[in-house]
Amino acid sequence: MQSSSYKQEGSVLYLVSIVLVAVIGGLLFGYDTAVISGAEKGLQAFFQSAPDFTYTDGWHGFTTSSALIGCVIGALLSGRLAHRFGRKKTLFVAGILFFLSALGSYYPEFLFFTKGAASKSLLVAFNGYRILGGLGVGLASAICPMYIAEIAPARKRGRLVSWNQFAIIFGQLVVYFVNFLIIQSHANDPEIVAWTNSVGWRVMFVSEAVPAGLFALLILLVPETPRYLVLRKQNDKALEVLSKINGEGQGRKILLDIIETVQEEKENLFAYGVMVIFIGCMLSVFQQIIGINAVLYFAPRIFESMGVSNNMLFTVIMGVINITFTLVAVFTVEKLGRKPLLITGSIGMAIGALGVALSNVITLPAVVPVISIMVYSACFMFSWGPICWVYISELFPNTIRSEATAIAVAFQWIFNFIVSSTFVPMYNMKLGAMGESFGHFFAYALYGVICIIAAIFVWRLVPETKGKTLEDMTRLWRKQLPPEQQGNI
Numbered sequence: 001m002q003s004s005s006y007k008q009e010g011s012v013l014y015l016v017s018i019v020l021v022a023v024i025g026g027l028l029f030g031y032d033t034a035v036i037s038g039a040e041k042g043l044q045a046f047f048q049s050a051p052d053f054t055y056t057d058g059w060h061g062f063t064t065s066s067a068l069i070g071c072v073i074g075a076l077l078s079g080r081l082a083h084r085f086g087r088k089k090t091l092f093v094a095g096i097l098f099f100l101s102a103l104g105s106y107y108p109e110f111l112f113f114t115k116g117a118a119s120k121s122l123l124v125a126f127n128g129y130r131i132l133g134g135l136g137v138g139l140a141s142a143i144c145p146m147y148i149a150e151i152a153p154a155r156k157r158g159r160l161v162s163w164n165q166f167a168i169i170f171g172q173l174v175v176y177f178v179n180f181l182i183i184q185s186h187a188n189d190p191e192i193v194a195w196t197n198s199v200g201w202r203v204m205f206v207s208e209a210v211p212a213g214l215f216a217l218l219i220l221l222v223p224e225t226p227r228y229l230v231l232r233k234q235n236d237k238a239l240e241v242l243s244k245i246n247g248e249g250q251g252r253k254i255l256l257d258i259i260e261t262v263q264e265e266k267e268n269l270f271a272y273g274v275m276v277i278f279i280g281c282m283l284s285v286f287q288q289i290i291g292i293n294a295v296l297y298f299a300p301r302i303f304e305s306m307g308v309s310n311n312m313l314f315t316v317i318m319g320v321i322n323i324t325f326t327l328v329a330v331f332t333v334e335k336l337g338r339k340p341l342l343i344t345g346s347i348g349m350a351i352g353a354l355g356v357a358l359s360n361v362i363t364l365p366a367v368v369p370v371i372s373i374m375v376y377s378a379c380f381m382f383s384w385g386p387i388c389w390v391y392i393s394e395l396f397p398n399t400i401r402s403e404a405t406a407i408a409v410a411f412q413w414i415f416n417f418i419v420s421s422t423f424v425p426m427y428n429m430k431l432g433a434m435g436e437s438f439g440h441f442f443a444y445a446l447y448g449v450i451c452i453i454a455a456i457f458v459w460r461l462v463p464e465t466k467g468k469t470l471e472d473m474t475r476l477w478r479k480q481l482p483p484e485q486q487g488n489i
Contacts, residue, residue: 009247010244010246015153019151019152021221022144022147022222023167026144026168027215028211028212029140030168030169030174031171035204036067040060040063042196043063043064047123061422061423061424063127065416067130067133068134068417070135070138071413072410072417073135074094074139075138075142075413076410078402078405079142080406086225087143087146087228088224091147091219093136093139094136094215097133100133101134102209102212103206105133105202113125116198136212138409138410142405142406145164150401150470153245154469157390158334158465159334161390162326162333162386162389164386165389166323166326169322170323175204175207176316177316178204182203224241226242226255227398230258230259268400271399272480272481276404277404279461281411283388283392283395283462284408284409285411286453287385287388287412291419291446291447292376292380293419293420294419318373321378324381325379333387333466334467338464338465339459339464342454345383346383346384347451348375348376349376351379351448352372352374353372355372355375356369356444391462392408392409393405394473426443427443429442
């Protein structure tokens with residue numbers, strides 16, 4: 001039997017437990033996308049031994065980013081699946097895909113190939129398993145923040161959705177550390193290079209199976225979101241969840257507010273105008289074309305090019321810095337707002353990226369590019385990393401949220417793929433006497449300029465959403481329509 005306090009105020013423990021389960025999806029997102037950073041050199045050496053084709057830089061760029069193809073497809077499917085089957089069931093499917101991908105990437109030879117014999121066909125199979133994991137990432141990346149936003153009270157929503165980004169970065173840190181420990185476990189082995197090229201990269205991929213299996217089981221224990229339940233005319237179930245989180249009285253008020261803004265189960269994507277879709281998609285595009293994932297995926301290689309001897313250790317250090325600055329966003333997003341964090345982060349990233357670029361054309365101490373790359377990464381972690389996801393989860397009106405979120409997140413993964421697959425060829429470009437230094441300069445100078453453009457975009461076009469309910473956002477976009485259209489939705 002519920003206590004009067006529980007009925008009046010709701011249960012913080014209940015809310016936290018739900019969010020903790022949901023953010024495991026974010027952890028898997030980070031784990032799956034960053035595991036390649038430790039495995040890519042061993043993977044490259046393994047497939048370079050294939051007798052039936054030449055494993056070029058182009059092939060390697062595709063292989064290290066092939067999961068992103070699945071991410072795009074998963075993101076595009078997420079809206080339809082979330083709308084038809086619900087947020088909870090879609091996240092369960094994502095967990096299963098993560099699990100199968102971890103096993104398949106570990107042993108791509110399963111059933112059809114000889115273990116340890118690299119070939120073009122085996123490369124296709126490996127990339128197939130990576131794409132399968134990408135499907136899970138695409139689903140989780142769209143649905144996890146949406147799920148949290150639709151569960152959370154307005155005053156806590158920004159912070160709770162930011163925890164999803166914390167989980168993403170924590171997942172990356174965990175996998176950096178796991179990869180480091182896997183390499184260190186054979187540090188005294190005179191055949192460590194051969195072991196890494198044949199076995200080490202496999203162990204890195206299969207380590208993901210543990211959190212993936214846990215997520216798939218735990219997601220079965222959480223409720224469906226109240227907004228989805230109202231869309232499905234299950235108001236009693238929605239009230240039950242809202243009351244447990246907010247208290248019975250406040251839960252009823254929120255339910256009525258949701259019902260007021262959900263007149264139809266689903267509306268035309270552009271029912272609230274083009275601008276809301278444009279802003280959501282461009283936030284996703286900028287989050288990627290500022291170049292952060294090129295740094296995260298190839299961190300060990302980048303530190304090695306800067307003359308750092310223990311590049312895996314510095315990758316772990318960068319992971320610790322990243323998670324620290326993600327916490328800055330978690331604890332300030334509801335105080336400072338979304339826009340100030342995005343603009344400040346963009347400027348800081350521009351300074352860091354241009355610092356790295358200049359280090360490749362003028363002689364500077366080695367510590368300068370190392371610090372610059374960490375400043376660049378840290379500034380992303382308190383701005384575009386978490387805040388973009390906060391915006392995507394709360395920007396769109398209720399009746400188009402699943403479809404609009406799917407499109408925005410698909411744009412994110414499309415440009416993630418473009419940035420990640422072009423980074424190695426661009427980074428290795430040579431020009432006259434500058435040699436490879438030109439590619440290093442050009443890549444980071446380009447990212448720095450884009451960061452400045454991103455700051456201007458946010459300043460001029462993006463609305464502040466701090467303190468607004470999801471239903472307030474519906475009203476905001478409705479008011480921006482011509483008067484004759486406002487009464488139609």
